[in-house]
Amino acid sequence: MKVALFSPMPPERSGIADYSALLLPALQARCDIAVARRGSRKPPRGTDLCVYHIGNNPDAHGWIVDALRRTPGVVVLHDFVLHHLVAGLTIGRRDRHGYLDAMEREGGVVGRLLGHAVLDKRIPPLWENRPQDFHLAGEVLDLATGLIAHSAYVRDRARAAGYRGPAWVVPHPAFPVPEGALAEVPGDPLFGSFGNVNASKRVPQLLEAFARLRRDQAAAGLLLVGATSPGFDLDRRLQRLGLDGTGVVREGFVDESRLWALMKACDVHVNLRSPTMGETSGTAIRALSLGKPLVVSDVGWFAELPGDVALKVPVDDRE
Secondary structure, rough: OEEEEEEOOOOOOHHHHHHHHHHHHEEEEOEEEEEEEOOOOOOOOOEEEEEEEEEEOOOHHHHHHHHHHHOOOHHHHHHHHOOOHHHHHHHHHHOOOHHHHHHHHHHHHHHHHHHHHHOOOOOHHHHHOHHHOOOOHHHHHHHHEEEEEEEHHHHHHHHOOOOOOEEEOOOOOOOOOOOOOOOOOOOOOOOOOOOEOOOOOOOHHHHHHOOOHHHHHOEEEEEEEEEEEEOOOHHHHHHHOOOOOOOOOEEEEOHHHHHHHHHHOOEEEOOOOOOOOOOHHHHHHHHHHHOOEEEEEHHHHHOOOOOOOOOEEEEOOOO
């Protein structure tokens, strides 16, 4: 069987690119794989099946949706909520009506009116503050001849959204741990949080918890690795909690080798998320591959992790 694989690939700064690079050798051992060139809108000649990896980033996945529209196929749905992706494919391409149609399809007249309010800048962008209320995955689900999800959560949400085709829950692959020394980062113990630094990663709650811990364990350290999202004032939060200049170590986007070195250095990994877009966390998988203690939010895919490998924190007033 000849399979055309549409996915971001390294060196793109995408967790799904890293995932696809990990998966590719195993697929190549089982069938004839043709990796579609970035921007390609049609599969190579003689293709028996197209497989499309869809995530919520329009820069990484916009061209893949364009190809899916031309040739339906199996969709690997990495995020259930695709609001940001759809906004990029419509508003980002100056297709206002496309966005309004997508909002009406999911939310009826109220959804269309909210879309107008966003376009007229009367309310903040919904993909920033309410994406989970309007997933906008309908078009992708309609085009999917089959659906692969990494969690029962995403599969069940797709079913609830009206998807009636075949669906499979296939666990996320485990990353093999590369050789190499751990990075030298101060902190005893050292806690690590990897990914974009923002409110949805529950960084405010993590910082408050860490500040309380530091009262009793002054040597404890917190490592935050990843880009700070626009509008998230990390420096102000650190200053308010008395953590500026002490205890917290920051690193931005890092390459794969540096990522592993930093992850190895941590005593505990904290991977919080709310609201969830239905994503599976590659950094959580890496932490499990390393055998590190792991703390996650009790939502979505994270809630499906076995209780003996991760501590699950409810998203509530006592978080």
